[in-house]
Amino acid sequence: MNLGNVDIIEAVMDNLPVGVFVKDASDDFRFVVWNKKQEEITQMSAATALGKTDEQLFSKEAAELFRSIDEDVLNSGKLKKIPQESIRTKAGKRYLRTLKLPMNDPTTGRILLVGISEDITESVETQKELERLSERFNATSRELQETQNQLFQAEKLDSIGRLAAGVAHEVKNPLAMLLLGVDYLDGGIAEDDPNIPVILKQMREGVTRADSIVRGLVDFSSQSAIERKKTRIRDVFNSTLLLVKHELVRANVKLRLGIADGLPSVYLDVPKFEQVLINLILNAIQASGEQKKKEITITAQTERLKNVDPDEGARTLRTFRENDLVVVVRIQDNGTGIDPDNIDKIFDPFFTTKATGEGTGLGLSITRKIIELHDGKLQLKNRTDEVTGTIAEITLPTRLGNTANIKSPKSKTEDSD
Amino acid sequence: MPKKILLVDDEAGFTQLLKMNLERSGSYQVRIENDSLKAVETAREFGPDVIILDVVMPGMDGGDVQAALADHPMLRSTPVIMLTALVESSELPSDSVAQAGENIVLPKPVDINLLTRAIEEAIV
Ligand SMILES: Nc1ncnc2c1ncn2[C@@H]1O[C@H](COP(=O)(O)OP(=O)(O)OP(=O)(O)O)[C@@H](O)[C@H]1O
Numbered sequence: 001m002n003l004g005n006v007d008i009i010e011a012v013m014d015n016l017p018v019g020v021f022v023k024d025a026s027d028d029f030r031f032v033v034w035n036k037k038q039e040e041i042t043q044m045s046a047a048t049a050l051g052k053t054d055e056q057l058f059s060k061e062a063a064e065l066f067r068s069i070d071e072d073v074l075n076s077g078k079l080k081k082i083p084q085e086s087i088r089t090k091a092g093k094r095y096l097r098t099l100k101l102p103m104n105d106p107t108t109g110r111i112l113l114v115g116i117s118e119d120i121t122e123s124v125e126t127q128k129e130l131e132r133l134s135e136r137f138n139a140t141s142r143e144l145q146e147t148q149n150q151l152f153q154a155e156k157l158d159s160i161g162r163l164a165a166g167v168a169h170e171v172k173n174p175l176a177m178l179l180l181g182v183d184y185l186d187g188g189i190a191e192d193d194p195n196i197p198v199i200l201k202q203m204r205e206g207v208t209r210a211d212s213i214v215r216g217l218v219d220f221s222s223q224s225a226i227e228r229k230k231t232r233i234r235d236v237f238n239s240t241l242l243l244v245k246h247e248l249v250r251a252n253v254k255l256r257l258g259i260a261d262g263l264p265s266v267y268l269d270v271p272k273f274e275q276v277l278i279n280l281i282l283n284a285i286q287a288s289g290e291q292k293k294k295e296i297t298i299t300a301q302t303e304r305l306k307n308v309d310p311d312e313g314a315r316t317l318r319t320f321r322e323n324d325l326v327v328v329v330r331i332q333d334n335g336t337g338i339d340p341d342n343i344d345k346i347f348d349p350f351f352t353t354k355a356t357g358e359g360t361g362l363g364l365s366i367t368r369k370i371i372e373l374h375d376g377k378l379q380l381k382n383r384t385d386e387v388t389g390t391i392a393e394i395t396l397p398t399r400l401g402n403t404a405n406i407k408s409p410k411s412k413t414e415d416s417d
Numbered sequence: 418m419p420k421k422i423l424l425v426d427d428e429a430g431f432t433q434l435l436k437m438n439l440e441r442s443g444s445y446q447v448r449i450e451n452d453s454l455k456a457v458e459t460a461r462e463f464g465p466d467v468i469i470l471d472v473v474m475p476g477m478d479g480g481d482v483q484a485a486l487a488d489h490p491m492l493r494s495t496p497v498i499m500l501t502a503l504v505e506s507s508e509l510p511s512d513s514v515a516q517a518g519e520n521i522v523l524p525k526p527v528d529i530n531l532l533t534r535a536i537e538e539a540i541v
């Protein structure tokens with residue numbers, strides 16, 4: 001080997017973009033090679049490092065770790081990759097990806113350990129920053145979710161307030177039946193009185209009715225994150241109508257219900273979907289105002305989607321596709337209709353045309369949000385037939401989208417249709 | 418002769434039980450009308466001594482029915498007892514039975530003795 005070659009080797013070493021070091025295993029693993037890049041990575045000059053051991057240069061723990069890896073490499077006689085290790089330097093913590101291999105020096109017979117280190121500090125830090133960001137993002141989105149739930153709940157409590165008088169009224173009728181039953185029985189019972197079975201039947205019915213109304217209200221007011229279960233549309237209508245029945249009667253609104261037979265089950269969060277229906281029905285009642293023959297028609301049927309606007313549903317997680325089988329619920333009133341000037345604003349939070357105290361303007365924005373959480377779509381349009389009024393149209397998917405909030409049914413029998 | 422009572426309330430179960438209670442003593446003959454829109458027609462045909470009206474009903478509410486009755490020469494003077502399940506206690510007169518005459522309002526659930534007393538006072 002002539003001098004010229006040594007020069008070349010040194011020049012190459014010092015120009016390599018990776019740190020190179022060599023330890024002499026026959027001499028307590030003292031460093032015998034320490035290239036330029038290695039100086040830069042470790043912030044230690046060759047003059048400092050050469051002739052020293054890991055223990056003299058690095059922390060005790062780091063040195064012990066390096067030594068155990070070195071011995072491992074020598075014992076196995078094989079190259080070893082260390083995907084990530086860290087050292088402390090004057091310029092702070094550095095992350096390295098290192099390769100170690102054993103070598104015999106044929107001229108001297110020494111056993112050498114060759115190391116090649118790449119400085120990956122920047123990419124590790126970027127990665128860490130990304131992790132931090134994504135954690136913060138998750139925390140924020142959890143907070144948002146929480147806030148959203150609270151908002152849903154607040155709006156729900158608002159409608160409960162509105163429904164309370166009606167619900168109380170609906171409970172009082174069954175109670176009135178019970179009291180009359182008790183009064184009758186209290187008057188003494190003749191054994192052959194044909195009224196007795198009738199009275200007992202009515203009393204039992206009264207208890208059942210009061211119970212289902214109260215229970216409906218309790219279920220409705222329960223607060224929970226959105227949780228969807230396989231549900232029959234008809235069941236949700238039944239429980240909802242119990243809660244709004246009194247509002248309909250009081251406003252003298254006739255309700256026509258047309259739920260198609262054999263509708264496929266849909267995945268619903270029942271209390272939240274009740275909230276949707278209650279909001280839309282209350283809106284319809286409120287819009288009916290002075291109309292003479294107030295009438296609300298609610299229908300539910302399956303349809304195949306036609307002419308799907310590719311942009312439509314972009315607001316939702318999942319885009320509806322042409323020819324999708326969907327369940328469409330329509331709530332149609334013969335009220336005032338929506339002023340064309342307002343049609344773009346009705347979904348804005350706090351937009352209301354109602355007197356203070358009568359409307360907060362949150363109904364539709366929350367209703368739409370809940371429907372979107374069901375991968376569905378809500379539209380309001382004015383009727384185009386000869387009658388004025390509005391149609392609220394809910395489109396629900398019959399197959400599952402990419403939503404995580406599905407609760408699997410507890411038992412098989414529960415969802416048999 | 419038993420006194421004739423017309424019961425106008427959309428709650429079929431309630432009217433059925435009330436009829437049984439009232440007819441039990443033998444002093445009343447009760448007719449039920451569950452459709453408030455037919456209340457006036459039924460009243461004309463039946464000629465009740467007293468009419469018991471529910472306040473909240475689909476179609477015509479108690480107030481509407483009362484107004485329609487007042488339009489009728491034959492029914493104008495028939496005493497009316499209103500029953501209401503409306504919660505606000507302010508809607509009820511403090512001493513409900515005592516003040517006979519124009520507008521007797523009783524709460525629902527109604528105590529049968531209270532109602533009977535109200536009927537008796539209304540008929541006099
Ligand atoms: N069925 C309907 N017919 C006519 N206008 C409607 C109908 N539904 C909603 N609107 C209009 O949209 C507005 C916003 O409705 P939204 O339900 O968001 O709020 P609100 O009903 O005014 O108040 P809240 O629902 O908080 O009580 C209403 O004020 C009304 O002008």
Ligand SMILES: [Mg+2]
Binds near residue numbers: 283
């Ligand atoms: Mg509303």
